[in-house]
Amino acid sequence: MKKTMYEKIWDSHLVAEVAGQTPLLYVDRHLMHEVTSPQAFEGLRLAKRKVRNPHSILATMDHCVPTKDRDLPISDPIAKKQIETMADNCEENGLNLYDMKNPNNGVIHIVVPEHGFVHPGMVVVCGDSHTATHGAFGALAFGIGTSEVEHVMATQTLPQQKSKTLLIQIDGELSKYASAKDIALAITGKIGTAGGNGHVIEYAGSAISNLSMEGRMTLCNMAIEAGARAGLVAPDEKTYAYLKGREFAPSGEGWDQALAYWKTLPSDEGAEFDMVVTLNAADIEPQVTWGTSPEQVTGITDRVPAPEDFDDSIKQQACANALEYMGLTAHTKMTDIPVDLVFIGSCTNGRIEDFRIAAEMTKGRKVAANVTAIAVPGSYHVKNQAEEEGLDKIFIEAGWEWRDPGCSMCLAMNGDELTVGQRSASTSNRNFEGRQGKGGRTHLVSPAMAAAAATAGHFVDIRNL
C-alpha cells in the first residue's frame, strides 16, 4: 500500500494497538519550557514516578525570561519562582537544561534545531502548540497539554488517535520579498483557523522545496494557526546538509544508517491524502493581518474588509468585532495603517535569516518618530551570529533596541508588552485579543514587512522599495 510520510512515521512508532484502548505512540524527543511543565513534574512526584528516558528531553527557559538586564534578578516574583522551579525539576531528574545564563539559551523551537536534536522520522512533543516547527525536518512534531507532558515523562508514549492527512501543494515562484511567513498566513487565510482541525498537513511543491530550512520551520510553525497539530515537509538534501555536524545529529557509521532511513520517509508517489489544497506561489503577496484571528489576513495591496464582504453570518460578526477591537475602519488601505511598535522575533521568525532580511530593509534608514522597534533574537547563537555579521549595528544605528533572546512580545509574559490601544507590526504567530498585552492591537507580518513598517511608520509594499 502506498503511504504518506505521516502514515510511515505513525506505523513505525506504534507501540500497541489494543482493542478498546487508544493506540499508543512512541515518543523520541520531548522538548520543555518553564510554563507548561511544573505541574507535570509535580504529578510525577506525587505518584512517585520517574522520568523514563532523561536523554530524550531538552529543556530551555524562554517564555518568562527578561530580554534585557539579564544580570539583575527577575523582578516578577511569580516568574522568578517558575524559573527556579524549572531549574530544580531539571536537576532533580537529570535533564539537559539551557537555563537563562547558558550560552545555548533561547526559544525552545529555535534552540532545538540549532543543536540537531530533532531528526527526520522522529515523533517529537512539547507542551507548546508551536512544536509543529520541527515538521520542517520531516518529523511528526506536535503540541501537547501538561497532563500529556507528565504522561510522556513517565511512559515515553502517548495515547493518540490517528489524524487525517491534508496535502497543501504550492508550486511556482514566490514574488520578490514574499516569504515562508506569507505562505503560512495565506494558507490560514484560505482554509481558516479550523481548516486543518483533525489533520496533519504535508506541505509539498516547488515553492516548498525552494524554501530554506529556516523558511520551512517558519511555515510548519504556523500549521497550528491553520488548525493542524502538525505540519510536515519531506526531508531532502537541504535537510541533511543542515543537520550534518550538529551536536545531536548522528555521525560516522550512524550518519550513513540514519541517512538511508531518512530517504525512505517521503510520501510514496501516488499516496492518497484525505484532503488536498493548492495555492499558487506567484499569487501570494506580502501578507498583513487586519483582525484578531490569523485567518483575518490579506495582501498588502488590499484594504481592510467590511463585515458585508463575508457571506457567512459568523464571519460577518467576527469581522465587526475585530474591526472594533483593532480600531480600524472598513476599506482602509492596508498601507495606510500606522504602527506604534515593531517586534521582530519569536519561534516563528527569530532566526538568522529573519534578521538578515530585516537588516537589509533597515540599512541606511531610521526608525520613524513615535515608533518603538524591538529586535529579539531567538537564541544566543542567533544573537552572536547576527553580531558577527554586524547586523546589530544596523539595527541600533537605525534606532532599534537589540535584546537578549526569549519569547518576549510574542505572548508578552515577560513584561515586554503593548499598552492599551498600541498597534504593533509583529513577526509572531497570533493576533488574538490581548495576546501582546491587554488592549494591544497586533498585525502579523514577515520580518521584511515589519522592518519596512518600522521605517515608514505604517505598512508598506516592500516590493516597491
Added chain:
Amino acid sequence: MQAYIKHESIAALMNRSNVDTDQIIPKQFLKKVERTGFGQHLFHDWRFNDDGSENAEFELNKAIFKGAKILVAGDNFGCGSSREHAPWAIADYGFNTIISTSYADIFYNNCFKNSILPIVATKAQLASLMDEISANEGVKFIVDLENQQLTTPAGNGFKFDVDPVRKENLLKGLDDIGITLQYIDLIDQYETKHKQSYPWLWA
C-alpha cells in the same frame, strides 16, 4: 481524576466563535506552578473591568448563569495555545461540559484529562440550543454520558458521539498514565526493537 456523572445543570450561553485559549486564561496567569486556582481568572480580560470589578456586559457575569456546569459556545472553541491552564480554569470555575460545533485538537484532548466533556453538535443543533437558552435564560439541560444523550426542556437534545475509550475513562475517572503503564511490557519490547532499528538514536 473525578468521575463524570449524569447531571442536570444550568447551561450558560457564550455566542462567540473561535474563542482562543489566550482569552480563556490570559498569559499573565500562566506563571503559577500549581494546577489549582485558575477559575478565578477564567476569561479574565472579558470578565473584569480595568478596576477589577465585574464587567456587567460579559455573558457569564449574568446572575442567571451562576452555577452553570454547561457552557454552550460558538465554532472552533479552544483554538490557539496548548496551555492546559485553559481546561484547568474552566473546570475550576465549575464547568464540566462544553457544547460547540468544533474544538481545536489540543484543547479537545486536554478536556478529557480534566473531567470535562466536550460535546460536538451540528450547526443546526447548536443554533437550537442557543435559541432555547436565549428564550429561557437559566434553563437546565441534562447530560447523560453513559447513554450519550443531551436532554433539554424544549426537546432540542440529541445523541452525541464520543470516543468509547475516552467515555469509559471519564465515567470511571481513570488516570491515563495508570492505564498506559498496564502495557509497560509492550513499551519495553518496542524500545528494544527501536534500539536495533535506529541504533544512531541510542549511540
